Amino acid sequence: MDRVTLKEYSPFTPDRTVPPDMFVGRRMEIEEVRRYIGQAASGRFQNLFLSGDRGIGKSSLGAYLKGLAVSDKNLLGIHVYLGKATSLEEMVRLVFDGLLREARTQGWFDAVKDLFGKHITAIDIFNVSVTFRPPQEHLSQLVMAFPEALTNLISKLRETRNGLFIVLDNINGLADSIQFANWYKDLVDEIAKYDQFPVLMMVIGLPEQRALLAHNQQSLMRVFRIVEVGRLSNEEVTEFLKKAYTSAGVGVEEEVLQFMASFSSGLPALMQEIGDATFWVDSDGTIEEDDAVAGLQSAAEHVGRKYVQPIVYEKVRSAKYRSILRKLPQGLRQEFSKKDIESKLSASERKVLSNFLTTFKRLGIIESDRDKGRGEYRFVNAMFAAYFWLESLRLQEKP
Numbered sequence: 001m002d003r004v005t006l007k008e009y010s011p012f013t014p015d016r017t018v019p020p021d022m023f024v025g026r027r028m029e030i031e032e033v034r035r036y037i038g039q040a041a042s043g044r045f046q047n048l049f050l051s052g053d054r055g056i057g058k059s060s061l062g063a064y065l066k067g068l069a070v071s072d073k074n075l076l077g078i079h080v081y082l083g084k085a086t087s088l089e090e091m092v093r094l095v096f097d098g099l100l101r102e103a104r105t106q107g108w109f110d111a112v113k114d115l116f117g118k119h120i121t122a123i124d125i126f127n128v129s130v131t132f133r134p135p136q137e138h139l140s141q142l143v144m145a146f147p148e149a150l151t152n153l154i155s156k157l158r159e160t161r162n163g164l165f166i167v168l169d170n171i172n173g174l175a176d177s178i179q180f181a182n183w184y185k186d187l188v189d190e191i192a193k194y195d196q197f198p199v200l201m202m203v204i205g206l207p208e209q210r211a212l213l214a215h216n217q218q219s220l221m222r223v224f225r226i227v228e229v230g231r232l233s234n235e236e237v238t239e240f241l242k243k244a245y246t247s248a249g250v251g252v253e254e255e256v257l258q259f260m261a262s263f264s265s266g267l268p269a270l271m272q273e274i275g276d277a278t279f280w281v282d283s284d285g286t287i288e289e290d291d292a293v294a295g296l297q298s299a300a301e302h303v304g305r306k307y308v309q310p311i312v313y314e315k316v317r318s319a320k321y322r323s324i325l326r327k328l329p330q331g332l333r334q335e336f337s338k339k340d341i342e343s344k345l346s347a348s349e350r351k352v353l354s355n356f357l358t359t360f361k362r363l364g365i366i367e368s369d370r371d372k373g374r375g376e377y378r379f380v381n382a383m384f385a386a387y388f389w390l391e392s393l394r395l396q397e398k399p
Ligand SMILES: Nc1ncnc2c1ncn2[C@@H]1O[C@H](COP(=O)(O)OP(=O)(O)OP(=O)(O)O)[C@@H](O)[C@H]1O
Pocket: 013, 014, 015, 016, 017, 018, 019, 022, 023, 024, 025, 026, 052, 053, 054, 055, 056, 057, 058, 059, 060, 061, 240, 268, 269, 270, 272
């Protein structure tokens, strides 16, 4: 049978957190957090803040660590996405909703359900799920009595689980909330009174969200152990690509592998996009150089559509601006200087360069590189740098 027809399923996950069997790297971070998991399991409340740029792999690391906490220390783990939560009530509802669902899939529903009172709504269509929807005043009480509620839950689960591992991911709507910062600080103070509180809370956010929290409640930053998530090494990217292709029965030439890895520049999101794109481009079961080149172009398109176009192309209609944009990147480097750009521009482009820089700073695509001084800039994240670089290569190749 033709191999192409076998391609129904890509081992790459550019659109979601990576499954544990495809997870690579982060060994130091994992070792560190393992210690905290051990501490939590032995009854000491732990607070972590997982910080890193967009797409760098925070949620994936959080999910992986949650898996470890469950398998190593027998904690009950939940991963709560707070993206839409803007109030403490909604946050707390989502946490208990997560705990309830987890208890249900793990078969402890009966042990805990009376804690949730009458407020469990079964969604009976397809018998898929239950949700926790108490009235607002109950939620306000839960916000206040959060430690107590968790302790009650833990004591119901004592036979089967040693504690809780709670991931609070995407704190977008709460990061700038003074209420959230103060609530968290009070929570920690309150819990200090407990002898045993076998819980690890892991908040996941962007570096600027961490800064906002610190700004709103300065003592809070003493509370968190910070785990920074950075780029993967070239070896880790290579290891990942090899592992993924092998799992799908696809071969790859070593040189081509290195070539693709270098384009990912250590960014997991980009590595997944490139892997996935080359996987679908290939038609003979081996990734050769031409597959890699075509795959890179297709990956750039995906990255652009997801990360850049929503910000840039709807807002920037000027052809001059767009043309400058393509001349910004210097390879995969994130930094560039105004002087270098100027030398590549036409006279009319040069005239609008200052305005261009102001506009793109405002859009959040570039920022001043303060460490380096005047006239020095950088893309706010490496995904943007990589995209504009790939984009400029793509357009150069067009007749
Ligand atoms: N350690 C890893 N091994 C393999 N793939 C990974 C790893 N970490 C992240 N990825 C992949 O990289 C992409 C981004 O990961 P993830 O969603 O975890 O990042 P994030 O930092 O949470 O992003 P965001 O800021 O958008 O929430 C996903 O496609 C994911 O599958």
